[in-house]
Amino acid sequence: MYAKPPSNGGRTFSDSEPRPATVCETVATSVGRPYHGDPSRPCWPVRWAHGDHVRHHAADPAPERATRFGVPGDRLYAGSVQSAGCLRSWWTGFTESASFTAVVNQRQTVKLKGGFKAETLRILRQIPGLAVLPESAEADRRRDAFVGFAGGRTRVTVEIKKRANAATAWQLVHDADGGAPLLLIADETTADARRILEDHGIAVIDGLGNAHIELPGLLFHLEGRKPPRQARPARLTGKGGVVAQALLLAPQRDWQVQDLAAEADVAIGLAHRILARLEEEGIVATEGAGRNRVRRVADPTALLDLWAEETADRPTRTPAYLLAQTPRQLIRDLGDNLGGAGIEHALTGAAAGSLTAPFITAVPVAEVWVAAGAAPESLFDAAGADPVTDGQNLVFLQAKDDTPLAFRNQVDGLWVANRFRLYADLRRDPRRGREQADHLRQEVIGF
16 A cells, blocks of 8 residues: 555555655654664654655665655655764665654755856756755856755865766765865766765766765755767777777786787777877876877776776677586586687676686576677587577677677686676676676776
């Protein structure tokens, strides 16, 4: 059952009726059990939602049973809590047994006061629940402002950017001086950039309608629209991604453009454009001039996140079945058979992860990159596998070129994708792939 607030008559909706279109803030002063956190400080759960997008804590045992309060037309997604300690451990599922003593269904406004130019004001004024109190605009890209809510206010340092990606986010993290909280205002931000900023306590507002401000006593969060597709030069995908991987594999090396192009097997012009873009992002540092000019990776963490964010392989997937008694035998037989037939390949996904950085024992499906020009029939014959439409235990992956095979290496006599390619592939695997990617990054990559 889903209950409306008492101000709306307290009527209930059955599970078969449409749920309220939007959700307002609810504050519970008792949930009938101890709350996570410091027991000496009052800390009650607060739940925010925007539209039908409700944030649930992973530990919530039954989010589908959570009571939801709705006010049609209300887009509020902000609330205050009695203790700043609850912000990181807030519990979002209000069970039906909880005792509610306060329900707030009126709009509460977060105020932002500072000197902003017209374009920045346009971005800020489109955010629901945010009131902008403009002062005379300043020329600097970084300035101070004040965030006010529930009678209090906090000074923040504001950084203005045109666009923010993962590299930009890491640059802000490194530049944070530990003083006033930092707020980024940008025309456009990427999902990875917002995740990095949120993880490091940096607030963000963008022109796409995304907003996240987390301060003592306040959590303000909105999810906006997707950015428009735009063609951008020197992106780290395809052969540009191979350049990035070459840099990641030797982050301490001093690179000249022609050496990098030769290492990545790309045109000198492409290598130059990638380096110029990374230098602008603050990821690559430059020394010398003319023939003596060299470049070195200054921030490998940001480079890896930026490449993983921009690489966008959409491979052709060919399922097959190879008889094997164990996952280990499947991986061994697959590698040996393809190698014996002269098919260039590189194991990836959970299969390669089990060889490079074991994390889980189950490998339900072995994925392997194979040469782009190989015909499916030749792959079945080479691997000793049968084509199937379901029940597969291996999948052949083929890109439009052979860039996924770049810098492959051998582990226990089997060809596997290089550790950065493997990291990117694991991130996209819905079967606990993100966990495996994080484990690989911590245990093998190291940054």
